[in-house]
Amino acid sequence: MVCIPTNGLGGVGYSFWTNNPAYHRLAAMHQIIFDTEYRKTLLKDGATDFVLAEYERSMKELGFLSVDAEILCYGIPVAWYWQMLQVMVDVPLIGFLFTYPTVDQVSTTSWLMTGLFVQYAATRMKKSIDNVKTSQKPLHEVLGVAERFYKGLTVKGLLKQGRRPYPDRTHSLSMGMRISFRNVSLVHQSSLCIHPAVQNVSFNIAPGQFVLLVGQNGSGKTSLLHLISGLFEPSEGVISIDGVPAQEFNSLSLRQAMVVLLQTEEIYPLSIRDNLFMSLSELDKARCHLKSDYLDQSAEMGGSYRFINSLTEKYETVLNPVGHFNTSSDIVGNGPVSSAVVEEMRRNAPRMSSIPISGGEKQRLIASRAFMKLNNYSGVKLLVVDEATSALDAIAERNLLERFRSHSVGKTTIFVTHRFQYLAHQADLILCMHEGKLIQQGTHGRLMSDLEGEYAKLYRAQLDPEH
Template structure:
């Protein structure tokens, strides 16, 4: 952790409450958002997931009043968003969009400084903050601050977009498919860094995507939307192992065993070390997921792994049997639907 980051108090997130929120566009047969109510905890990472046209972007953009609702209320902590003038409200909310929306005529440093300048921060504070942010998103200020957006790759541009959104330490962030236009490798890396930043700052994030893998990877809870209505609001594991209806099951690919395994932590499946532990067993961290364990097994040809703690000490062991057990348990927890019962246990 760098010197600058220690100077700053760890900030929390806001509680967000959507109350019977609706949006009816003129000349449209049904509402884009239809009477949605959600309670989002402070610091929660919530992903709005659904096919295109399901209303997820409209829902997101009503929070900072890019779109105005035709009914309902939005509370951020104790303030209803319409109590503030829209520009004042938006300066308190980080905003990242897919096309980055960087200002092409401004240098990277000026892009990042946009909101602090609108808030009339002192110059020295702005400069300090810009450097700190560029470091945070992995763009060394000495080589990036003076460049222009067009001189950066797509991934780098989106890092700048993220830094700009974080600049005034917002307790809420709205992100509209921010990584949708990036290649898979860049997207993965940025998802990782977003998670790291979220762990560090713990602001509340509302994130729109149509990519189920991205949703599962990032979300504390996922809101599944269809035709403006909430189909399910639950944790990724809950949504995949216990989809509320056929629509959700199909959307999230609940049949996908691998996807489910990517959500079950190794620590919860591993068993105590019994006598026959072999020192040659490949090791794996207890904080990874079953999917990683399968990967290691296939790679090494070993059917048993030694699960180690943070210091590398073996604490448990994991066999193929343990994995099957864990996956079928998560199956059994489901309701009566037999659909999936066969897929994992044989």
């Protein structure tokens, strides 16, 4: 009866992109905030305030703007008068007409307007459901994304925020962080099972000590480090920092005094420069921006200098940009996209494909980010390296860990590495984990005296991998 265009361009296929840097910045911050992959990296870097401030700044520059480019694939909205006509003709009001005899006390005009409102609401609901149906993802995956998003909103509430700033003038010492665990347990709960990751662990790490944390895969080492760095709170027991219960400290100021390299860290969808600066305070960032030597020095120490300088844009390179260009989809009534439209997009849209990097290159970049903070923030009192060199060969790993060791003066240092035999004699304390329990602790010599102990078995396996 009425020919209504399927999109705001008269029904033809189209492409879309933007060269506005503020939009790409906004899209990157949006992904960092809402993608669960970045959550641990963001928390341990203490960069949440920076990301939220950048997101707000980009929003103010652009105005209120959605970054959900996927919606644009399904159609540009038609003009308002077409939408009103579509509301009236899309689904007939026959069902609502049957209510007319029952509304004697309601005017015909009010009844009709109510019917139109019901029709509009139903149409909008249908459109929302259609968006889910055309999302190219199974329904359980769509619902899973929503569940993870709402769980993410509760993270801040689960981590208790103390008011005491760190370091504490009355308790903290200049030579590093004192860490104490008293009967600490950590239980991971899910809808399917309850998994005790750490069970009744107690130990003391003195300020400035060099500590090795060893154990087989799945023994609880990473969970223990997450407790130390404040990414998890214990299910039971007490963790003390410099003799003060950890929950009494402000978590942001406590993390600012730490440099933590996790097993699984992400490269933010920002420039390499921004990635290296991410864990610095605004004051330190401003100072480092004035001299490129700070970047080069940290890149050299982390082993990423040659890789970065092989890139055309060097420190301004975005390795994994957030892609926001595409063409319309023809499954919802849009016309075909011509080859000329596609070619125009390819010629004018910015590069949005990721630059592939190896696992070793990624770890070197993350190590360079750690050195950036070690070199430019004097308040670091704890250095944690959790198997962050697993993709490097033995020589490269040893050289990198030695550079970290050279920066550990005046800091408490904790290393986790499978190849620990050359570090064992240097360690002031070795903690040996097995199935979530701390089963041995002491120096290398003391632990090796128990020839049948777990540590001695692990150490001998380092010397003779075949047995």
